[in-house]
Amino acid sequence: MGKVIYWMNTSIDGYIEDSSGALDFMHPDDDFQRAAADHVRRTAAFLFGRRLYEAMEKPWTQDLGGEGAPALEREFAQLYKDTPRYVFSDSLRTVPEHVTLVRRKDAFSEVERLKRETDGTLQLGGPELAVSMVDLIDEFCVYTSPVILGGGKPYLPVPEKVRLSLAEQRSFASGITFRRYKRS
Structure with missing residues (x-):
């Protein structure tokens, strides 16, 4: 049985993007990039909301990780491309052949199926998708950048309390x- 992990990068005040929608507040070092690559290596599939999918797909399949790019960037790009991707959206009409499009009405049952049939980690990304899947999420992972954004899109805007316990923590030179966190 698979495990669903919600993983997002945030500011210290809990936002995944700034008030203009930009995601460029992270400044990762090599140690962080190695940790991210290790995480993706253990990921059986990515489960993305549309906006996060669009923020990840073109950069990591077309723009980044090319021949002249640093080795860590090339490695992450290849790992990303090799990992099955699901995008949950009602507005997208088509996706590349290596990506599976799932309509929002089918999202919960599809994630339940993937969790049941997948041996490994299903990495879920995107706060709106995560809110709709909160009951299926086994772990919540947060990479926090030392910046205050003062507003934007929150990490997980749930309407009620979700009790968690800290399972692991780590700091990077950056x-x-x-x-x-795991469910309590």
Whole structure:
């Protein structure tokens, strides 16, 4: 049985993007990039909301990781491309052949199926998708960048309390911290 992990990068005030929608507040060091690659290596599939999919897909399949790019960037790009990707959207009409499009009405049952049939980690990304799947999420992972955005899109805007316990934490030289929480 698979495990669903919600993983997002945030500011210290809990936003995944700034008030203009930009995601460029992270400044990862090599140690962070190695940790991210290790995480993706253990990922059986990515489960993306549309906006996060669009933020990840073109850069990591076309723009980044090319021949002249640093080795860590090339490695992450290849790992990303090799990992099955699902995008949950009602507005997208088509996706590349290596990506599976799932309509929102089918999202919960599809994630339940994937969790049941997958041996490994299903990495879920995107706060709106995560809110709709909160009951299926086994772990919550947060990479926090040392910056205050003062507003934007929150990490997980749930309407009620979700009790968690800290399972792991780590700091990087760049000031980024990682915390992994399990359900209490």
